[in-house]
Amino acid sequence: MNREAILTALAARIDARRAPWPSIPAYLPYTLLADGQETVTDRQYDQALLTLILGVRRAARATSDATRSSEANALLEALIVETLGTDRTLGGECLDLYYLEGNTEYPTDGTDLIGATAVFAVDYARDFE
Numbered sequence: 001m002n003r004e005a006i007l008t009a010l011a012a013r014i015d016a017r018r019a020p021w022p023s024i025p026a027y028l029p030y031t032l033l034a035d036g037q038e039t040v041t042d043r044q045y046d047q048a049l050l051t052l053i054l055g056v057r058r059a060a061r062a063t064s065d066a067t068r069s070s071e072a073n074a075l076l077e078a079l080i081v082e083t084l085g086t087d088r089t090l091g092g093e094c095l096d097l098y099y100l101e102g103n104t105e106y107p108t109d110g111t112d113l114i115g116a117t118a119v120f121a122v123d124y125a126r127d128f129e
Contacts, residue, residue: 001094001124003052007035009090010097010122014056014082028113029060029075041123052122053100056083059115062106068114072104076116083120094124 011018016033036053043049056079062068080099088097098121105115 001126003035003038003124006052006090006093006122006124007033007054009093010054010083013085013090014079016056029058031079032057046128048126048128049095050124050126052124054120054122055117056120057115057117059113061112062114065112068106068112069104072106072114072116075114076102076104076118079116079118083118094122096123097121 007018010016011033014031014033016031019032019034032055034055034057036055038050038052040048041051058075058079060071060075062071080102084097084099089095090097100119100121102116102118105117107113
């Protein structure tokens with residue numbers, strides 16, 4: 001198990017681009033996978049158990065001003081469902097993938113853009129030889 005294999009498998013699952021976030025997405029919806037910090041949570045002999053924190057962000061266009069909040073909430077729900085999928089081991093690339101927190105974005109500046117951010121943790125083992 002390794003970090004890059006996990007990121008590659010997850011990006012393929014949710015059809016995400018890897019960082020950086022574009023200033024204005026050329027096409028929507030746009031999904032970004034942003035890898036973050038990992039922490040060793042346990043170590044035994046030459047193997048470590050690590051937890052990797054990942055952010056998944058998606059931007060889309062709202063269909064109307066009146067429904068921006070509802071559409072952003074639906075965007076967040078879709079991110080959670082798609083990311084977790086039916087196999088939380090990503091085909092054996094990790095031990096577990098789980099949801100930590102999320103948020104919606106719908107600016108009040110007149111734009112029709114909406115967004116959602118979901119944060120996940122991935123547990124995996126790594127050998128240190």
